[in-house]
Structure formats: structure tokens, C-alpha cells
Amino acid sequence: MPATPPIIIAHRGACGYLPEHTLAAYAVAYAMGADFLEPDLIATRDGELICCHDIHLDRTTDVAQCFPDRARSDGRWYAADFTLAEIRTLQACERFGDDGARVFPGRFAAGASGFAVPTFEELLRLVASLNRQSGRRVGVYPETKDPAFHIDQGLAIEPPLLALLARYGYQGRAAPVFIQSFSVDNLQMMRFEMGCTLPMIQLIEAGEEHDHRVTDAGLDAIARYADGIGPDKQRITETQGALVVGAHARGLQVHPWTFRADALGPGFSSLADEIRAFADHGVDGVFTDFADAAVAIVRPDSRQPLISSG
Numbered sequence: 001m002p003a004t005p006p007i008i009i010a011h012r013g014a015c016g017y018l019p020e021h022t023l024a025a026y027a028v029a030y031a032m033g034a035d036f037l038e039p040d041l042i043a044t045r046d047g048e049l050i051c052c053h054d055i056h057l058d059r060t061t062d063v064a065q066c067f068p069d070r071a072r073s074d075g076r077w078y079a080a081d082f083t084l085a086e087i088r089t090l091q092a093c094e095r096f097g098d099d100g101a102r103v104f105p106g107r108f109a110a111g112a113s114g115f116a117v118p119t120f121e122e123l124l125r126l127v128a129s130l131n132r133q134s135g136r137r138v139g140v141y142p143e144t145k146d147p148a149f150h151i152d153q154g155l156a157i158e159p160p161l162l163a164l165l166a167r168y169g170y171q172g173r174a175a176p177v178f179i180q181s182f183s184v185d186n187l188q189m190m191r192f193e194m195g196c197t198l199p200m201i202q203l204i205e206a207g208e209e210h211d212h213r214v215t216d217a218g219l220d221a222i223a224r225y226a227d228g229i230g231p232d233k234q235r236i237t238e239t240q241g242a243l244v245v246g247a248h249a250r251g252l253q254v255h256p257w258t259f260r261a262d263a264l265g266p267g268f269s270s271l272a273d274e275i276r277a278f279a280d281h282g283v284d285g286v287f288t289d290f291a292d293a294a295v296a297i298v299r300p301d302s303r304q305p306l307i308s309s310g
Helices: 023-034 120-134 147-152 159-168 185-191 207-214 216-224 235-240 242-249 271-280 291-298
Strands: 006-009 034-040 040-043 049-051 179-180 199-205 228-231 285-289
Touching: 006 023, 006 291, 023 034, 023 120, 023 291, 049 120, 049 159, 120 159, 147 185, 159 185, 179 185, 185 199, 199 207, 207 216, 207 228, 216 242, 228 235, 228 242, 235 242, 271 285, 271 291, 285 291
Parallel strands: 006 034, 006 285, 179 199, 199 228
Antiparallel strands: 040 049
């Protein structure tokens, strides 16, 4: 394990144990020792930012049962068509796939109730309160989800995102935050047009259409506006770590995704083996659904109390 272990990014909270993007999942991930809590952000019809992985609501909530007549012509229920008040009436649940089956059938009970869809501000309040109580400095790692769609809907994500971060004290290069996006235009707009100085991460998918982002020219371009890359972890495996070396040579951090105990990468028999292998490649952070396991792997001797007892 390197002298400086990778940071632990709680992917959608502790979603290996609780429904993703819920305050309960974020709180549990915090208590597990995560360094950053990761929300995906989408906008409601009235412009509120909520924590949800998709621009649709039907895979992770009971919106189809509560509002059966509100689907668009493609048969999907879009958060952009609902007010925050309406979304607050929904129950969040474990993710379902397009076939109606649970994506991770071994996880939390699909029919459980009591989980709501939180706003981004509610997450920021939670983190601020827990940091104040514990003395820790856990950060947030928001992703702007499909920013072009939101602009087309007249619901641009960027202004409310930056305003909320500023309101809660996230300012300057040293702030405990990373703004991430798959969209180059989105990150460049915030950096160059909106004057955002906060750390940013360019996400990079697998697939040939994205290969240009990991070339020398592609990494040079990313280094002009971002502080790191968040690649599909297979890109690091396929290059035997050369991508990490190339990114570091340009001052870019590397935060691959996603590490799951119940969906290991090819060739690995345990989450511990997988994370250790990537740490040996020199990655600076890992996105994981299982923050507790990741913390135990990269910081086995850590005994820092997560919440103050007095």
C-alpha cells in the first residue's frame, strides 16, 4: 500500500447496504469513515437540486405507482416534470433495471419504506453537522447529471450548484469538494465562464468513442480545465497502470470507478485484492459502494473516532 493511501469516495453513499442517494446511506457512509460523499445531481421542475443518479425517477422510486399518468411518451418519469413537493411524496428504493429486476438482488430489501429523495442542500447540511460534531473534514463529490438535458429544459444545474457550495463554505482550491462530470462543456463552462476555482474531475467512460480522452493530447486538454480524471477502472487495468502515470505527469489526480464487493472486476477474487492492486498502481482515490471495506483495506491502522463521544 502506498505511503499516501487513496481517498475513499462513498459512491451514492453506502449504497452497498442501503438505497442509493438517501440521507441514511450518506450518514452510514460518513460513519464508515469515507473521505467524500458522492451525490449525483438532477433538477426538479421548480429548479431544486436533488440527489438522484438518473434524470428519471422510475428506477429508484415508486413514482409510477404514485403518479401513473405523468410519464412522458417514452414511458419514463422525468424529475424535471415534478416539483420538489411532489418528489417529497415518493419512496426511494433499491435500483431496478429496464427489465424490472433488481440490479443488485442481494442488497437492501426492495420493498422497504421510509427512504426519501433528498435535496443537495439537505446533504450539505448533514455533512456540515457531522463534521462539526466529529471534528472531521469529510467532503462532497457532486456529479452534474446530463447537464445538456437540463439546459434544454431550462433547468441549468450549474448556477444553483455553485451557489449552494458557496453558501456552505466550499470556496477555493483547498475546499473539500470535487465537481465531476462526463461533460467537457459543463466543466469548461464552470471553470472559464462562471469563474469556478473549485477542484474538478473529468469522468471518462469505457468504449472506443472515449479513447481520445486518455491519449497524450486528451490528457493535455483535460489538464487545462480539470484537476483530475475519473476513469472506468478497466482503463487502468488495460494500460497496466500507464494511464495513472500519464495523468500524474500532467498534475492530474486519478479516481477510478466503481469498486463493489458484489461485482468484482475481471481477475479479482475479493474487493481487498482489487483495491490493493489499484492502490499499487498509484490511484489517488476510489469510488466504492462499500466504504467500510475500502477504509479497512487502505487504512487498516486507523483508529480515528468517527463521531465524538463528548
